Amino acid sequence: MKNTIFNILYISSKIAYSEIKVKYRRSILGPLWISVNMLITIFALAIIFSSLFKLEIKNYIPYVFSGLLAWNYINTIVQDSIYLYINGAIKNFNFPVFFFPFKNILKNTIISSHNIIIYIIILITINHDILNLNILYILIALPIYFLNSAFISLSIGLISLRYRDIGQIILNLMYLIFLVTPIFWDPNILEGKKILLAQYNPLYSMIEIIREPLLGKIPSFKNYIYCILTTIVNGVLAYIIFKKNFNNKVFWL
Amino acid sequence: MNNDAEIYVKLNNINLEIKYFANKFRFFDSKKVIIKAHKILNNISLEIKSGDKLGIIGANGAGKSSLLRLIAEIYKPTSGDFIKNGSCLGLFGNIFYDENLLGIEFIKNSLLLYGRNKNEIEQLIKNIINFIDVGDYIYKSMSTYSEGMKARVSLGTIIFAKPSILLVDEGIGAGDRFFIDKTKDIINKILYETPILIMASHDENLLLKFCTKSILMNKGKIIKTGQTQDIIEYYKSKEFEKDFIKNF
Numbered sequence: 438m439k440n441t442i443f444n445i446l447y448i449s450s451k452i453a454y455s456e457i458k459v460k461y462r463r464s465i466l467g468p469l470w471i472s473v474n475m476l477i478t479i480f481a482l483a484i485i486f487s488s489l490f491k492l493e494i495k496n497y498i499p500y501v502f503s504g505l506l507a508w509n510y511i512n513t514i515v516q517d518s519i520y521l522y523i524n525g526a527i528k529n530f531n532f533p534v535f536f537f538p539f540k541n542i543l544k545n546t547i548i549s550s551h552n553i554i555i556y557i558i559i560l561i562t563i564n565h566d567i568l569n570l571n572i573l574y575i576l577i578a579l580p581i582y583f584l585n586s587a588f589i590s591l592s593i594g595l596i597s598l599r600y601r602d603i604g605q606i607i608l609n610l611m612y613l614i615f616l617v618t619p620i621f622w623d624p625n626i627l628e629g630k631k632i633l634l635a636q637y638n639p640l641y642s643m644i645e646i647i648r649e650p651l652l653g654k655i656p657s658f659k660n661y662i663y664c665i666l667t668t669i670v671n672g673v674l675a676y677i678i679f680k681k682n683f684n685n686k687v688f689w690l
Numbered sequence: 691m692n693n694d695a696e697i698y699v700k701l702n703n704i705n706l707e708i709k710y711f712a713n714k715f716r717f718f719d720s721k722k723v724i725i726k727a728h729k730i731l732n733n734i735s736l737e738i739k740s741g742d743k744l745g746i747i748g749a750n751g752a753g754k755s756s757l758l759r760l761i762a763e764i765y766k767p768t769s770g771d772f773i774k775n776g777s778c779l780g781l782f783g784n785i786f787y788d789e790n791l792l793g794i795e796f797i798k799n800s801l802l803l804y805g806r807n808k809n810e811i812e813q814l815i816k817n818i819i820n821f822i823d824v825g826d827y828i829y830k831s832m833s834t835y836s837e838g839m840k841a842r843v844s845l846g847t848i849i850f851a852k853p854s855i856l857l858v859d860e861g862i863g864a865g866d867r868f869f870i871d872k873t874k875d876i877i878n879k880i881l882y883e884t885p886i887l888i889m890a891s892h893d894e895n896l897l898l899k900f901c902t903k904s905i906l907m908n909k910g911k912i913i914k915t916g917q918t919q920d921i922i923e924y925y926k927s928k929e930f931e932k933d934f935i936k937n938f
Contacts, residue, residue, distance in 0.1 A: 530762075531764050536803075
């Protein structure tokens with residue numbers, strides 16, 4: 438097969454789409470179940486934390502929804518990456534290097550796009566003032582997200598294929614990261630050195646470059662710099678892991 | 691499809707070695723990790739041109755499947771030169787990355803992976819469905835298929851994708867006798883038309899039918915090359931048995 442990036446993207450997207458169809462076959466709501474789950478979480482969080490943080494619910498819902506949108510994408514990419522290569526198929530066919538990472542990205546992008554539509558509907562209903570053209574800044578975030586997702590899929594996929602404990606460690610870490618990253622809470626409530634949790638947390642910048650445009654604001658330049666640095670680090674790590682491990686992956690099944 | 695004249699497979703002093711940990715990595719089991727090296731393929735040199743039908747014979751663990759997987763680029767050689775030209779597909783086993791796919795979805799996705807475009811897939815799909823002959827199961831999840839049905843789907847999809855280099859690791863005899871009777875003419879035609887066929891099998895009749903030349907492998911090495919009939923006779927001889935037992 439022609440191993441051009443576009444060709445692999447085309448094949449991966451076709452296969453990702455058919456896998457989503459399969460996953461939600463015989464379900465009435467289909468992938469919208471993800472949005473339903475998210476809505477339930479958001480409303481539960483909104484009821485509790487808006488009163489705890491003394492925030493207006495019409496401002497808190499968009500804040501937590503946009504944060505969770507970005508977080509859910511990152512989280513599912515990481516979780517699906519753990520089992521990316523743990524699949525007998527790689528023993529029987531020479532899949533292109535980026536076939537599984539691209540499939541992972543496209544599958545989660547299709548699913549996340551459902552949530553964005555729901556977000557916009559909710560925003561129009563409860564607080565349409567914050568919806569403006571700054572939402573287009575999301576287009577800058579997308580290539581950063583896709584690149585990082587490809588690198589992370591490749592690195593985590595290979596590492597957790599080789600060391601089966603790594604996947605479990607990552608799953609536990611992700612929960613911890615969710616709690617310490619300002620996703621459902623406002624970083625401004627932190628005092629003293631605790632503010633570093635937000636300032637030097639690369640995941641916070643990743644969340645911000647999606648959340649700010651969704652809240653009608655422009656992400657800060659610092660956020661973009663952190664994201665680009667994170668992308669470079671992820672890229673270098675992925676390259677090292679790929680060079681060292683990709684050719685031997687079949688022997689770790 | 692590539693021009694027949696350009697289709698070839700060349701292996702020069704190929705070695706495939708696996709370094710592995712004797713004890714699996716554990717966080718709470720601090721036994722010393724010993725690295726072992728195991729040579730799977732040892733100094734393999736081969737040149738296969740368009741029109742060649744090569745059989746690979748050998749006992750279990752001789753390296754037949756590893757050699758095929760190396761030609762399919764699933765295994766990468768540790769050292770040596772390997773070049774090939776031509777679309778190459780291998781019938782090794784399932785490539786079911788998702789068993790929840792319907793049979794028809796699996797065939798379409800596989801053909802995409804095999805490099806076929808949308809129009810070609812539309813043309814091929816009818817012939818493949820007729821060949822596989824699993825009835826309504828083609829619209830059911832692959833997870834409901836028997837092993838024989840899965841093998842038929844894999845076989846049908848690969849042979850109708852018509853690669854220039856076809857690698858077969860057993861598997862041609864998939865299916866019940868009704869399926870074999872019904873499809874033998876199609877299989878024969880496609881296999882004869884394939885520019886390069888490399889087949890590893892324990893089935894003498896299959897090898898004699900399709901392969902003009904054969905190689906005999908033992909412990910990752912090619913120990914004899916020649917006409918398929920001669921290689922089979924040597925493989926069955928006391929002489930080989932003596933050498934094999936001595937070397938084992």
